[in-house]
Amino acid sequence: MKKKATALLLAGFMLLTACSSNSNTKNEANTGTEGNAAGSQKITVWAWDKNFNIAAMNLAKDAYVAKNPDAQIEVVEYAQDDIIQKLNTGLNSGSASGLPNIVLIEDYRAQSFLQTYPDAFQELGDAIKTSDFAEYKLGPTSFNGKQYGVPFDSGVVGLYVRTDYLQEAGYTVDDLQDIDWQQYIEIGKAVKAKTGKDMLTQDPNDLGLIRMMIQSAGSWYLKEDGTTPDLKDNAVLKEAFESYKELMNADIVKVNSDWSSFLAGFNSGDVASVPTGNWITPSVKASADQSGKWAVVPFPKLKNAANSVHASNLGGSSWYVLNNDGKEAAVKFLGATLGSDVALYQKLVTDVGVVGTYKPAAEGEAYGAADEFFGGQKVIADFAKWTAEIPNVNYGLHTYAIEDILKVEMQNFLNGTELDKALSDAQSQAESQIQ
């Protein structure tokens, strides 16, 4: 245990010092920069998720190399947490040599990198035309009026429903078009009564559902400035909390504790619906025997919030170019592929299942294709349509810090604390946390 103690202490301390970061990154620097030293333009890309982001980047690479045979692009897979740690330690030490040229960053976290390390990222300038991308993606990917990120996948959400369970409970897909959360809960109760299946599966430690609810009404944990917590007296958040509690108390939720049991919830046919981001499509389709039994309907809206629409977002990320050797080549690569290549976006849909946020791509044929798994529904076209309707909010710097505070207050609220008190407690904690 002594060894463990030493290792932990050392690791903790060393990460904080420039000294260690330098020595850490020197080894890795070879992979990143030897190409440059040799005079060619080797571009290193870091991303997570082999079947999604990495697969998409490899398609972009193939498309680019086909036109520029000299180009060398290396796509490296890391876990998202590792990328965040490596970026933080690398950028903090001031030594960018061990870092890649292009990195994928989640939209919720983007501002925290752009604002914290102001000179570390390369402005894209004319390489992409910002008006070609979904508007809600531009807030998180720009800073001080300059565009730093190439908006990538849409986190547009939908309500995935099991049509067979609904039918058994006496509903058709049409009954679920454009509903609100109250109606959703009523349908859920009916489904539970008739089929014995829960309506959805939720991890109480993940407030993704709250995030989707509030963004559908153009609200967020922070005010529009991206720094002032907006929890106390936030009517939208209040309604989201109340709806969430009603949902949890209606006995229609199968509790899960992690990602794999979340997936198992719908793959094994235990739940009748999944309200989440479109990136779940490949996972839903993983159960081939359920083909034809699913449909995707617009996301439910909040009943009382005046601005609430049937479109929202969950997750999603974008590509950033680091301000180091090879940045020109990296910008050129991104601009020529994900910044403008409509054909590439069609391939992304058909081969990987990525719904992009590049608007001209929606005209392509892959977007209009019917999907037999979803009973012939043109799901990609629907998602592309809803993407354009997502309210634009400023995620700011503190999504996860505030969410950790809210998780606790949500537990308190579920256990009987008054909502106003829970949210005002959260507000004061958030204010002291964010300085």
Next chain:
Amino acid sequence: MRAVNHTIRNRAKLTGWLFIAGAVLMICLFYFYPMIQALLLSFKTGAGANLHFDGLANYKRLLSDKTFFTAVKNTFLFLIVQVPVMIVFAMMISVLLNDSKLRFKGFFRTAIFLPCVTSLVAYSVVFKYLFGNDGLINLALLNMHILSEPIQWISDPFWAKVTIIIAITWRWTGYNMIFFLSSLQNIDSSIYEAARIDGASGPRQFFSITVPLLKPIILFTSITSTIGTLQLFDEIMNITKGGPGNATLSISQYIYNLSFKYTPDFGYAATVSYSIVIMIIVLAFLQIKLAGDDK
């Protein structure tokens, strides 16, 4: 003559220093330099690389930080419940294994020590699946009709703590047992023989001979376990992620969150790190005092 002697002695001294110079240099560079840097860092505020000195601001924030106090409370709960349970377990098992009449001793020793060989992350992940809502533990308990409803081992604030305690106890009991076992083997069997002749019962022998003679080891294992528990990270990170809410958040995980999960605030993270240092010093001091070991 005297002068020559002096030179030789000096030279010997110098040689000695040269032998350890490398190690001393490395220790200074990789231990003390980072420690001092971290102390300086704990007085700085700002996000990421934009750090500037801000006096005691971080320490003031620490004293009014509800999340920090929850983390401290959780960590101490683990400490107070888990460390004594584990030490008692380790001691009992070692006494059983030390019995000269026991067969397959080697097998049992290996089996009980084996958990320590597994990687922290690997065993945590296995525990997470065992204790999942549809996990093996729940299935077994349900099928044996011990439970009628599955226990939310990971999603319920109380059971999540229990799960963590079970996990660390499983992982570290064997490790501590080895210390007790080696110490037991050093106790002269004639002491027990004499006690038996005097008519001392088994329990009496345990409490009047074994426990007092094991005292230094009890002290050692409880201090190292205390330090280990204060730095609890892997299990929490992999099994519960600190949840539900922050019911199982530990101090080390809070440091991680401050540095990497949230917008990086390395200054405040260093402040929280130093609070662990202070707690360990105080606790170790108390334990030594309470054990009355003034050697």
